[in-house]
Amino acid sequence: MSTTAQVLGVLQQTGGFLTGVVPNPPAKAPAGVAAPVAAVISYVKWGVLIVIFLSALAGVGALAGGRVFGNHGASKIGVSMLVTAVGALVVYVGLYAFLSGFGAV
Numbered sequence: 001m002s003t004t005a006q007v008l009g010v011l012q013q014t015g016g017f018l019t020g021v022v023p024n025p026p027a028k029a030p031a032g033v034a035a036p037v038a039a040v041i042s043y044v045k046w047g048v049l050i051v052i053f054l055s056a057l058a059g060v061g062a063l064a065g066g067r068v069f070g071n072h073g074a075s076k077i078g079v080s081m082l083v084t085a086v087g088a089l090v091v092y093v094g095l096y097a098f099l100s101g102f103g104a105v
Contacts, residue, residue: 048092056085 029037059081066075 052085052088052092055081055088059085 059078061078062074062081063078066072066078
């Protein structure tokens, strides 16, 4: 048996002995902090949505500009910006649903 396995075994046994000794209180926010933290989180969420929207708008502009002026490089970048914006929006919505499912939001 390796030394690492032995150390992990000892730590596991020690942790089992300490479960009744060391208290584990639930997490609680300090007084007066909940409202400012909620405000900052809401500002960040709106900021992320605005950035996603602006990147999609820039992608549409690059796509249209590339098609109109025959610049295929700009058109490819516009498509990639649109796909990235849609992917970011899916992740944003999915992450919010995932976190609210666990009661974190």
